[in-house]
Amino acid sequence: MTEIREVSVSELQHLVSERAAMGETMLLNMGPQHPSTHGVLRLLLELDGEIVVNCIPDIGFLHTGVEKNMEAKTYQKAEVMTDRLDYLNPLGNNLLYCLAVEKLAELDVPPRAQAIRVILAELTRINSHLVWLGTSGLDLAAMSLFLYCMREREKILDIFEMISGARMMTTYIRPGGLWRDVPAEFESAVRDFIKIMPDKIDEYEALLSNNELFIDRTKGIGVISTEDCIRYGITGPILRATGMAYDMRKVAPYSGYEQYDFDVPTYQGGDIYARYKVRVEEMRQSLRIIEQALDRLPYGPVRSNNRKFVPPPRSELGVSMESLIHHFKLWTEGFSVPKGGVYVAVESPRGELATYIESDGGPKPWRVRWHGPSFVNLQIMPLLTKGHFVADVVGIIGSIDIVLGDCDR
């Protein structure tokens, strides 16, 4: 166990203003364990009274060493770790990893699998936005909203449990398609969900959108402009809340998104209120996409036929020698992928989620770089909090919507 090392002021001198050394401003530690930091984030606030002069984020308290650990595992085993990175978007992480592996291996994905992947990715997006709405409402003291959002989220988790057996970390999307076909109750469960959800979203909006207290706490707080967003590499709802309509699903469509008709919501202002509006509208657009995908769901297989990458069904193992050999090779050594590196990006609820996978021709990846949007989005904390009160810092952290698993990996 490491001892607590005292960090002297001289090491951080270049980050805080000169007034701190004089004692005019106070350095406050908003520590790793805090009710409103959404995980283990440490913020060093330099305060002049109640006004924030500078804010220095300190991350790494959830660093899990996933990138190095994935280099020691085969491609199939490494996928299990991707669920746990951005834990509010587990199926989105699986999708990204599988897209990258499929691009490297030039593996085909049948259209039914692509449509179901889209449905699950959008359900995960709604799930993540519900947690965001609940917890940032809780931070801004709208406490009953938390219980309402969690109630809706249980329905989505029931759907995930129905298809894969696990509520959150499903690892359902695998290279080549899906693990297995969805059961017969899937379609009716999803249709029930999209029937009741728009009224619930109206309910949440009725609680917050015109609420004077909410508007006072969010309008004009934490403003960022489009140029600053691009300079700092910010994507996702924060960029869309400044007015720029940039969405990975439209810019570089993947998994069949070009077939579906949906809008990219934007709002003007770049403050907390704008980000709230953008995310609520995104939930509605997700429902639209799910409905279209469900109406046009094609029949067919859900996993590629390429036996070099996809295990054969167990019924074939007793009759075909090649199936047995493929099964054996996949379970002992894993599949090998041609040499080279690809960079794939998808739209996660937080922004542009990307991965760079480089392979050396063997069964284990040589380098997996996971670019989480929360890591990049957290860089602008000093910019957003300058000149605001300490009480606003809480609202700002909530509106950036960080997930520390994504940030620290």
Place this chain on the structure above:
Amino acid sequence: MDEKLEQAVTAMEERFAARRDIFRDQVSLMIAPDRVIEAARTLRDEFGFNMLSDETAVDYWPQEEPRFHVIYVLRRMQPPYLLLMLRAPLNGNAPRIATMEKVFPNANWLEREIWDMFGIYFDGHSDMRRILMPYDWEGHPLRKDYPLGYEEVQFTFNFDEIDKRKSRPKE
């Protein structure tokens, strides 16, 4: 390949002695480490690649020449939406390269992470400290000669041996 991308790539090849490499429809340019900052600046100002999406590094140990590649991923944020990767090879045990922070402020934390994980020092960076590992950690974890540090499985034959080493809280 897109026309604008073709223009940018040809310009890079002429002015900065870049070498192009196309894999699965993605273009990456290999540029010498002392010229990659200028190349990124040109791409941002002349060709409109105005966002640094990602900056990372790859370790090719035990191959020593080059041992590291620093990879920059640039994007255009206006149509036509394009993606371009730049690679800078570095060798040696204490590699140094100039910082991209002046061109893209985004590179601040990204380069801190590369310093933390790989030990590549960025000259001119405003705040070169460890970001993910504890402040006093020794070593750079993502290098290939750094061990994974996993816990051994405690079977019956080595049960007592591992039990002695296991740490238990004093209270």
Place this chain on the structure above:
Amino acid sequence: MGLETKTGEMGILTTTLEKVVNWSRTNSMWPMLFGLACCAIEMMSAQASNYDMSRFGMELMRASPRQSDLMIVAGRASRKMAPVIRQLYDQMPYPKWVIAMGDCASTSGVFNNYALLQGVDEIVPVDVYVAGCPPRPEALIHGVVSLHEKVRRESLKKWA
């Protein structure tokens, strides 16, 4: 038998001090808000209305360790976070209990590498381990109920 028939109508019951103290300790154990990673989301789900934890007196999650008596370590504990966990544990007043929720807190789960503590019981003594990745809210509630049963069997001398 004579004493019960005489006192039964008067509304008196006899018991030992130990049982009363343990019963009162279980009925409103206040957990400390200590969610680290994915298990924290399932802990939040367990607190929400579907799998209500306030049936057990636990809806009040205290942020300050000085005001709580149960620390549910929910999520993976990295080596950078270890001194913080120990400091929080030391700050809690007696009596205090620890539940290691999830595989990562019990034994580091899927991640066997340099960056994580291989089980939070390397630094704090754990009373109940709840398995799962993440454990269902019902599993967490089962862990809490098991902790209550364990507390009921404690002797007065343990926290004296």
